[in-house]
Amino acid sequence: MWIEHIKMKNYRQYQDEKVVFDSPKEGKNFTVIQGDNGSGKTNLINAVTWCLYGNERHLTAKNKGLAIYNTLAPKDLKPGDKLEVCVEVQFRESDGGRIIINRSLDYKLDDNKKVVLVPDLRSISDDHSTLEMMRQIGKDMKEVKDPEFIIQKLIPEKIEEYFLFDGERLDEYFKEKSGVKIAEAVFKISQIDLLERTIDHLKAMKQDFVRDRNDLSPRVEEIQGKIDALTKTFTELDNRLKKTVGQRDEAERLELEARGRISQAPVQNIGKYEDERGELESEIGKTKTELDEMKRERVEYLATSAPIVFTIPCIRQSIELIGQSEAAGRIPPEYEPGFVKKLLKNETCICGREITKNSPEYDKVRGLLTRASPIGGLTKRLVGNAGSLEVSLQKARDLTESVTKQNGRIQNLEKRIESMEKRKGTIDALISGCDSEMIKQYEAEAQEYHQKKMQLSEEVGKLKLMVKSTESRITEMEKERNKELRNQTKYQELVSLLDFCQDALTVAIAAKAKVMEDVRREIEEQTREHFLNMIWKEKTYTNVEIGEDYNVSVKHVSGCESIGTLSAGERQVLALSFVAALNNVSGFDAPLIIDTPLGRISSEPRTKIAKALPSCFSERQVILLMTDEEYTPTVRDALKDHVSREYSIRFTEYEDGSDAKVIENA
Amino acid sequence: MPEDEKEPYTLCIRKSELDIYDRLLAEDSPFTGFSRKRVFLLAMATGYHEGKFAEVKVDRETYVRNEYLDREERAIIDAVAVHVSGNLEVLNDTKKVFGIAEAYASGGLKSLYEQVFEGEYGTYSKRLEAELRSVAKKELEGTGSESKE
Numbered sequence: 001m002w003i004e005h006i007k008m009k010n011y012r013q014y015q016d017e018k019v020v021f022d023s024p025k026e027g028k029n030f031t032v033i034q035g036d037n038g039s040g041k042t043n044l045i046n047a048v049t050w051c052l053y054g055n056e057r058h059l060t061a062k063n064k065g066l067a068i069y070n071t072l073a074p075k076d077l078k079p080g081d082k083l084e085v086c087v088e089v090q091f092r093e094s095d096g097g098r099i100i101i102n103r104s105l106d107y108k109l110d111d112n113k114k115v116v117l118v119p120d121l122r123s124i125s126d127d128h129s130t131l132e133m134m135r136q137i138g139k140d141m142k143e144v145k146d147p148e149f150i151i152q153k154l155i156p157e158k159i160e161e162y163f164l165f166d167g168e169r170l171d172e173y174f175k176e177k178s179g180v181k182i183a184e185a186v187f188k189i190s191q192i193d194l195l196e197r198t199i200d201h202l203k204a205m206k207q208d209f210v211r212d213r214n215d216l217s218p219r220v221e222e223i224q225g226k227i228d229a230l231t232k233t234f235t236e237l238d239n240r241l242k243k244t245v246g247q248r249d250e251a252e253r254l255e256l257e258a259r260g261r262i263s264q265a266p267v268q269n270i271g272k273y274e275d276e277r278g279e280l281e282s283e284i285g286k287t288k289t290e291l292d293e294m295k296r297e298r299v300e301y302l303a304t305s306a307p308i309v310f311t312i313p314c315i316r317q318s319i320e321l322i323g324q325s326e327a328a329g330r331i332p333p334e335y336e337p338g339f340v341k342k343l344l345k346n347e348t349c350i351c352g353r354e355i356t357k358n359s360p361e362y363d364k365v366r367g368l369l370t371r372a373s374p375i376g377g378l379t380k381r382l383v384g385n386a387g388s389l390e391v392s393l394q395k396a397r398d399l400t401e402s403v404t405k406q407n408g409r410i411q412n413l414e415k416r417i418e419s420m421e422k423r424k425g426t427i428d429a430l431i432s433g434c435d436s437e438m439i440k441q442y443e444a445e446a447q448e449y450h451q452k453k454m455q456l457s458e459e460v461g462k463l464k465l466m467v468k469s470t471e472s473r474i475t476e477m478e479k480e481r482n483k484e485l486r487n488q489t490k491y492q493e494l495v496s497l498l499d500f501c502q503d504a505l506t507v508a509i510a511a512k513a514k515v516m517e518d519v520r521r522e523i524e525e526q527t528r529e530h531f532l533n534m535i536w537k538e539k540t541y542t543n544v545e546i547g548e549d550y551n552v553s554v555k556h557v558s559g560c561e562s563i564g565t566l567s568a569g570e571r572q573v574l575a576l577s578f579v580a581a582l583n584n585v586s587g588f589d590a591p592l593i594i595d596t597p598l599g600r601i602s603s604e605p606r607t608k609i610a611k612a613l614p615s616c617f618s619e620r621q622v623i624l625l626m627t628d629e630e631y632t633p634t635v636r637d638a639l640k641d642h643v644s645r646e647y648s649i650r651f652t653e654y655e656d657g658s659d660a661k662v663i664e665n666a
Numbered sequence: 667m668p669e670d671e672k673e674p675y676t677l678c679i680r681k682s683e684l685d686i687y688d689r690l691l692a693e694d695s696p697f698t699g700f701s702r703k704r705v706f707l708l709a710m711a712t713g714y715h716e717g718k719f720a721e722v723k724v725d726r727e728t729y730v731r732n733e734y735l736d737r738e739e740r741a742i743i744d745a746v747a748v749h750v751s752g753n754l755e756v757l758n759d760t761k762k763v764f765g766i767a768e769a770y771a772s773g774g775l776k777s778l779y780e781q782v783f784e785g786e787y788g789t790y791s792k793r794l795e796a797e798l799r800s801v802a803k804k805e806l807e808g809t810g811s812e813s814k815e
């Protein structure tokens with residue numbers, strides 16, 4: 001792949017320039033662009049890196065503060081006018097197809113006549129520039145939608161520095177032993193970042209697999225052990241259940257047998273009849289006792305009532321006479337005879353005075369006795385009798401009702417006894433002539449088997465529950481086991497993946513090491529070849545080595561290490577040799593642009609290097625940006641067979657800017 | 667009992683009647699377990715009801731002590747005496763009152779015995795019940811007759 005042209009518009013000192021290059025074929029793969037220091041050589045490299053990557057990598061300190069647009073351009077603009085900065089690089093691929101890459105940046109003049117950026121808001125570049133790419137497909141040029149991606153495929157940005165570089169800065173690689181920089185270069189040029197990313201990816205995957213595997217930790221064996229134990233329990237319980245069901249059925253059969261025998265007997269449930277009979281006898285006895293007691297109570301009641309009822313006329317007469325006496329005032333008496341007699345006995349007057357016998361007062365008190373009622377002394381008794389007799393009369397009135405009640409109770413008891421006697425007679429008739437002992441035995445057997453059957457039925461129920469529960473637990477455990485089995489499958493898959501990952505990692509690491517080693521060795525070989533070819537002290541240095549630690553060693557003829565004692569020019573030769581080796585080993589068919597390739601080389605060696613350069617970069621487009629001091633007649637002569645075009649930069653400085661023209665030498 | 671009288675008086679029977687009383691109180695009698703006064707009063711009532719009056723003047727045997735009688739029983743004994751005498755003054759003479767009771771008891775004892783033991787077994791109480799119902803109905807509905815003495 002080579003550059004067909006570079007077009008620059010309003011870019012730095014180039015107002016409107018197009019530099020055309022020839023195909024590197026036919027041995028003329030060099031283009032020389034000659035210019036003084038500050039004329040714009042380095043900005044040609046910057047134009048290319050800006051176009052490709054949106055980054056001016058080789059800006060000098062002087063240019064860093066300046067605008068990217070040509071400062072002469074706004075002069076003729078009016079406010080609102082647009083100012084476009086544009087660099088276009090056209091490549092021709094090895095198959096003949098063209099690629100046109102164009103990067104532009106828009107400015108405009110504002111009302112204050114200041115140039116302001118008009119950013120491309122869709123741009124992904126830091127400077128908001130617009131990148132466009134056209135690629136030849138067949139005969140047509142078609143726009144590429146993802147130009148950044150294509151550019152990375154053509155000349156990856158990370159190795160751009162080995163294709164577009166400043167020759168004066170090359171020797172910095174070897175100023176000191178810097179294995180890191182060399183290793184970095186080897187690493188980048190080897191394009192093993194894919195392997196590196198693969199290794200990183202594999203490591204990350206491995207960590208994920210290890211974590212997933214640790215999370216899974218299947219418990220299949222543990223659960224299977226539980227299932228086995230439960231299955232054993234289930235079998236035992238099921239056997240017990242079957243056995244118990246058999247026992248229950250047998251008990252039921254025996255019970256039915258016994259009941260069958262009982263059913264064939266003339267009287268069934270004879271035991272019950274006998275029990276009932278016994279109970280009846282007992283109850284009849286108690287009831288008879290109660291009846292006797294009741295009758296005795298009735299006799300007593302009648303015997304007690306008889307003196308009242310038979311003497312009702314007497315009672316009535318007494319009550320009547322007592323009433324009449326009360327009505328007549330005979331009771332209570334005016335003077336109570338006992339009281340009067342007591343006064344007379346004590347010879348005391350009613351008023352408390354003493355009275356003597358036969359005295360008028362004594363006679364007067366004694367006279368009160370004649371006025372006392374003959375029943376006056378019975379008052380209390382009569383009143384009491386009247387009350388008692390009234391009670392007796394009431395009892396006589398209650399007699400009929402009381403006796404009726406008593407009789408009713410007696411009749412009830414008699415009926416009850418009669419009923420019980422009748423039932424007892426029926427039972428006696430029923431069980432007479434039966435072998436009650438045999439029937440009782442059958443009944444006892446039936447009852448025993450019945451109880452046994454009930455006990456066994458209960459046990460069967462319990463066992464069924466236990467069997468069902470165990471079965472459910474087994475089902476649950478099997479589900480859990482199946483889940484764990486799935487986990488185990490996943491676990492085994494993970495282990496396989498982990499093994500595979502580890503194997504892939506080992507292979508990738510080994511491949512990386514091998515590629516690195518192969519590349520290192522090849523670069524070492526080519527560097528040695530180019531160095532020994534270009535170095536003017538042909539007999540001073542015998543070998544160049546790049547060690548496994550990527551430290552470069554230049555061997556002195558004496559066998560000593562010389563890298564530390566190389567001159568600037570020698571270091572630049574070494575660097576050119578190294579870069580040439582890198583270019584060739586990289587496999588990228590990219591053009592090479594070297595700024596001041598011979599800047600640090602003195603005049604005599606310069607010619608030798610110039611002669612060797614074409615062999616270092618054969619069949620690759622090489623654009624050399626050189627000063628007059630570099631591009632001496634001898635150098636020109638050394639390169640003339642390989643240079644297709646020569647250009648000179650004509651730089652003009654104005655008060656408010658500068659302009660550079662690239663003029664092809666006649 | 668007059669307040670100034672010195673009791674105790676006792677209700678007496680004839681000595682010859684004692685066996686009858688014992689028999690009436692024997693185990694095969696419907697009155698077994700009864701007190702003496704209960705049988706005495708029943709004999710008295712029977713005697714009064716049947717109008718049988720036989721004074722006990724000789725061979726007297728104390729049978730019921732006065733203090734064993736309750737107020738109601740004593741009132742009935744008094745009532746019989748009042749009825750026989752036609753006045754309340756008789757009650758001033760306890761000896762007479764008790765004598766009337768003893769005479770009716772003695773008069774009714776034999777009849778009572780016969781009713782209890784000489785009738786069909788178990789019929790005495792039925793006959794007594796029927797008699798009592800009849801008498802009560804008659805006396806209490808105002809159709810009662812005077813003493814049968």
